Amino acid sequence: MDDKLSIRLNIGDEYYPMRINKDEEELIRKAAKIINDKLIQYKTRYADRDMVDLLAMTALQYTKKFLDKEEKENQTTSINEEINQINIELNEYIIKNK
Numbered sequence: 001m002d003d004k005l006s007i008r009l010n011i012g013d014e015y016y017p018m019r020i021n022k023d024e025e026e027l028i029r030k031a032a033k034i035i036n037d038k039l040i041q042y043k044t045r046y047a048d049r050d051m052v053d054l055l056a057m058t059a060l061q062y063t064k065k066f067l068d069k070e071e072k073e074n075q076t077t078s079i080n081e082e083i084n085q086i087n088i089e090l091n092e093y094i095i096k097n098k
Helices: 022-045 051-096
Strands: 004-011 014-021
Touching: 004 022, 014 022, 022 051
Parallel strands: none
Antiparallel strands: 004 014
């Protein structure tokens, strides 16, 4: 059975045919809506810009947010690893000094 779905997405006044997994449809449509909402904001603020400029600005903003989130997650992972290492060392110390 084919788990693929053919859809047409409207992004920035253009339609894009896509073949996606059925279970991804809601997420992909939500992403397209978020992009279009941001494009409308930029279009209002920067009426003299063309759609390519607005799309570039939108892509830059969301890529920056993604990278910020990824960096925070990496910092959290690093801190958790350090805490785990300290915990191991403390346990070893406690066992040696019982």
